């Protein structure tokens with residue numbers, strides 16, 4: 001899989017997508033990630049990438065030309081499954097969307113800043129608009145990192161324990177059961193006996209019941225769907 005991220009702040013991705021499991025996915029050749037600086041594509045002599053909104057109002061709008069040229073260049077090089085625009089007014093990101101996107105070969109993720117991009121970019125290039133929640137960030141970069149992480153960890157071979165992505169919270173519309181590790185007794189804080197029993201059937205049953213109880217308490221909406 002190849003992910004091309006279009007941004008005014010490529011340095012923002014150093015860290016979230018270049019460490020730990022994401023780094024290993026890249027090193028193993030399971031995913032290729034490219035961070036493109038939109039400013040490198042502007043034809044404006046002052047390197048401008050934004051302008052005032054027609055009709056007035058506060059905030060700048062990202063101009064069409066550098067983004068369009070960059071998308072055209074990438075599309076000329078390979079076929080993309082999706083051009084995704086990160087925006088608080090997109091569809092809400094959830095596990096189901098991550099699952100679908102993880103089957104893609106090539107995707108472009110466009111990060112907006114200021115008041116966002118000129119609507120004509122959205123109308124003519126963008127195939128999917130994603131929000132990571134009902135709150136407004138300063139730009140789409142953190143959101144793009146969240147979406148990329150959620151997609152990449154689903155690519156076969158990325159997680160060391162192949163089954164673990166399948167038992168995540170949300171994968172079956174239930175939150176995960178609580179987990180414990182050694183020591184079994186930390187200054188009197190004890191691990192539930194059942195987990196030490198060695199009886200796998202009982203452990204599985206306990207986990208299922210805990211997952212259900214947690215979901216009912218914290219996210220009853222998941223049980224209604």
Ligand code: ADE
Nearest residue numbers: 086087088131132137143
């Ligand atoms: N850009 C700014 N806020 C955002 C959000 N909540 N989701 C996606 N992109 C955004």
